[in-house]
Amino acid sequence: MKHASIILSAVAAAAILASAASAQVLPPGGSQFNPPIPAPPPPPKIEVPVVPQMDAPPTRSYAPPPRPSFGDRITKCLDDAAASGLGPNERAAYSRSCAN
Numbered sequence: 001m002k003h004a005s006i007i008l009s010a011v012a013a014a015a016i017l018a019s020a021a022s023a024q025v026l027p028p029g030g031s032q033f034n035p036p037i038p039a040p041p042p043p044p045k046i047e048v049p050v051v052p053q054m055d056a057p058p059t060r061s062y063a064p065p066p067r068p069s070f071g072d073r074i075t076k077c078l079d080d081a082a083a084s085g086l087g088p089n090e091r092a093a094y095s096r097s098c099a100n
Helices: 002-022 070-083 088-099
Strands: none
Touching: 070 088
16 A cells, blocks of 8 residues: 555656646747747868978068158258258258259
8 A cells, every 4th residue: 555655646746747847848840939040150261370481591572662752852961961061052952962
């Protein structure tokens, strides 16, 4: 009798828990109000890094440096003329011929 009451109470408890758990189950496909699951993102692009060559000479840019502006050239010419001891009129003539 003792075993029968234990088995009966276990079956009753399982039935109660199964009915409560069945309310939690979603039907296949889910709710119509849920948005569709987005597609997974594409895998990251894996690139092999460039290995520096230890014995290769460094590459150099052979492009000439840009020419200074006209104002910079005039200023340098006037400074050179003043350092040479030329007067104002000679500085003007020197800077005109020097900057062009």
